[in-house]
Amino acid sequence: MRQENATIIRFLEQKQDEIVQGWATEYAAIAQGSRRTAASLQGEQAELYGHLLRALREDGDAADFENATWAELRDSLARLSASRAAQSSTAADTSAFVLSLKRPLFDLLQREELGKNEQIQALWNISAIVDRMAQWTLAVYQQTREDIISRQQDELLELSTPVIKLWEGVLAVPIIGTLDSSRAQMVMESLLERIVQTGSELAIIDITGVPTVDTLVAQHLLKTVTALRLMGAESIISGIRPQIAQTIVHLGIDLQGIATKATLADALAVALRMTGHTIARVQD
Known part of the structure; x- marks a missing residue:
């Protein structure tokens, strides 16, 4: 020693x-x-x-x-x-x-x-x-x-990107804040899991809370839409504000073939029609 x-x-x-x-x-x-x-x-x-x-x-x-x-x-x-x-x-x-x-x-x-x-x-x-x-x-x-x-x-990301069942066969994911690569991956995984769990055929991706849309954000959205189609589901992108629409045009981003709407309410109305549902006002 x-x-x-x-x-x-x-x-x-x-x-x-x-x-x-x-x-x-x-x-x-x-x-x-x-x-x-x-x-x-x-x-x-x-x-x-x-x-x-x-x-x-x-x-x-x-x-x-x-x-x-x-x-x-x-x-x-x-x-x-x-x-x-x-x-x-x-x-x-x-x-x-x-x-x-x-x-x-x-x-x-x-x-x-x-x-x-x-x-x-x-x-x-x-x-x-x-x-x-x-x-x-x-x-x-x-x-x-x-x-x-x-x-x-990771827990905050999960809380900030919930997948909500709006209607039978219709899911929605409201995105708030910046959509980076890791968050986009989480959105895609969560959506695909819920598609499988619920058997839904339509997903609404709402970007009302996304402050800016650039080429990277658009690519993430397109990848998510492609993944959903491979699972047999269609998608609607809502929250396309005038500023975002102009940015998408200036950047030359091609969203043809993808349904887009200005508001989540408009997207839900389209989703209901696409799934064969109608809503009627009840008369007194």
């Missing part, structure tokens, strides 16, 4: 209560206003402390933190980061919790009667280990936040 590890292990074993108390005090001074409860902090401290001690006993090297020796500690740090990210704690607060372990260890090592070389090596080693622990929490925290944001974006 390396001498610097042996020195740190001795302190961790003999001075655990003092180190843990100093750790909590240091973190409280750094992370003022933290919403973590004392019980949750104690649980996190105990888990990390135990895994750190075990890794050092197995002669873990800070320079090779991704080695299997540190696996339990890395997993513990990953759980800590993921939990705090899900609870909207900041990355700075998460890493500060880990880095707060340095101060009590440094103080103890400096007070003890150690040889100069032994003290320097121990200080350097514990500094490197805690720094690697903090870096690991930041990496996991960032990945967790990115996963959360990505999932929320």
Whole structure:
């Protein structure tokens, strides 16, 4: 076992209560206003402390933190980061919790009667280990936040592109906002799934809420219409405002063969006629 590890292990074993108390005090001074409860902090401290001690006993090297020796500690740090990210704690607060372990260890090592070389090596080693622990929490925290944001974006896209059954055999999908490639793919998939589920033969794609229509948006619409036809369903594009009509003409976009209407109400009236339905006003 390396001498610097042996020195740190001795302190961790003999001075655990003092180190843990100093750790909590240091973190409280750094992370003022933290919403973590004392019980949750104690649980996190105990888990990390135990895994750190075990890794050092197995002669873990800070320079090779991704080695299997540190696996339990890395997993513990990953759980800590993921939990705090899900609870909207900041990355700075998460890493500060880990880095707060340095101060009590440094103080103890400096007070003890150690040889100069032994003290320097121990200080350097514990500094490197805690720094690697903090870096690991930041990496996991960032990945967790990115996963959360990505999932929320997918959920928002699903909510913003609902497929509605307007009438027997008639579906509608109102599109609000920019129609990019990923959203167009979701619209197409949702429509095709609902076509299969309901056996509908007509879909109304309403673009009243789309601010602008350019060549890319038109291509997405044409691909969706083509996919629907391959499934045996026809489509109507509604929400063609005067500005959009002029833009389509100027861009030279060919929408021939596709039914278009100015409003969703007009599109529904056409859809009912196409499916053999009529609506009559009831006379008093």
